[in-house]
Amino acid sequence: MGSENLPVHVAIIMDGNGRWAQARGLSRISGHQEGKRNVKRIVKYAANLGIRYLTLFAFSTENWRRPKEEVNGLMEILRLGLQEERPEFIREGIKVVFFGDRSRLSEEVIREMELTEEATKFNDKLSLAFAINYSGRDDIVRAVRRIAIKIASKEINIEDIDDRLISQELDTRDFPDPDLVIRTSGELRISNFLLWQSAYSEFYFTPRFWPDFDEKEFDSAIEAYTHRERRFGGI
Numbered sequence: 001m002g003s004e005n006l007p008v009h010v011a012i013i014m015d016g017n018g019r020w021a022q023a024r025g026l027s028r029i030s031g032h033q034e035g036k037r038n039v040k041r042i043v044k045y046a047a048n049l050g051i052r053y054l055t056l057f058a059f060s061t062e063n064w065r066r067p068k069e070e071v072n073g074l075m076e077i078l079r080l081g082l083q084e085e086r087p088e089f090i091r092e093g094i095k096v097v098f099f100g101d102r103s104r105l106s107e108e109v110i111r112e113m114e115l116t117e118e119a120t121k122f123n124d125k126l127s128l129a130f131a132i133n134y135s136g137r138d139d140i141v142r143a144v145r146r147i148a149i150k151i152a153s154k155e156i157n158i159e160d161i162d163d164r165l166i167s168q169e170l171d172t173r174d175f176p177d178p179d180l181v182i183r184t185s186g187e188l189r190i191s192n193f194l195l196w197q198s199a200y201s202e203f204y205f206t207p208r209f210w211p212d213f214d215e216k217e218f219d220s221a222i223e224a225y226t227h228r229e230r231r232f233g234g235i
């Protein structure tokens with residue numbers, strides 16, 4: 001596959017851990033554990049393939065509605081995962097960042113996030129973003145607030161507000177818009193993911209549950225993408 005056709009930024013809604021576990025008579029948390037193992041596999045594969053930006057939807061602002069036990073389990077998987085994988089991120093040249101509102105996260109999780117960002121900030125092979133306590137609408141709400149503060153303090157004028165300025169105030173400001181958005185597990189929705197940023201993205205849906213979304217599946221998504229004709233509203 002020619003690297004010239006590769007998507008620059010791939011974003012993934014990692015769905016189906018719960019159903020994967022249920023189908024095997026396992027707890028939902030073991031499904032998330034398996035999901036974490038798959039994160040490792042796909043991150044490594046995407047980096048070696050030459051993908052420059054990868055965003056993974058790890059926890060949405062709506063996921064707090066799940067039973068406390070599952071929320072705590074997910075947070076613990078995130079915290080431990082970052083701690084355990086940090087040396088690997090450093091070794092592989094992966095720069096890790098986070099999208100989402102940190103204010104509701106525990107100190108312990110925030111600490112692992114900050115340590116990982118700091119330890120990988122000069123890496124330049126793959127930029128990897130974990131969206132944690134993220135939703136597209138919340139991202140836009142927080143951006144609008146920042147813009148309003150700048151207007152109130154006369155740092156900018158109302159006429160300065162345009163596409164580019166809004167993009168610059170979103171959590172994703174250092175990432176290009178996603179070329180390809182993948183959702184696993186057969187759901188055909190965007191579920192409040194990168195709403196503003198996916199205006200011209202190509203979408204790829206697969207019935208596979210996230211723990212089963214392997215290298216071959218990733219290849220199929222990339223392959224499908226390379227055959228799409230992108231017109232960005234032109235002809």
Ligand code: FPP
Nearest residue numbers: 014015016017018019035036058078081082
């Ligand atoms: C969706 O499956 C998945 C999540 C809500 C969590 C995704 C998190 C991980 C894969 C762990 C990430 C780990 C690190 C270290 C970043 P679901 O629970 O909605 O599945 P269901 O729709 O079948 O119930």
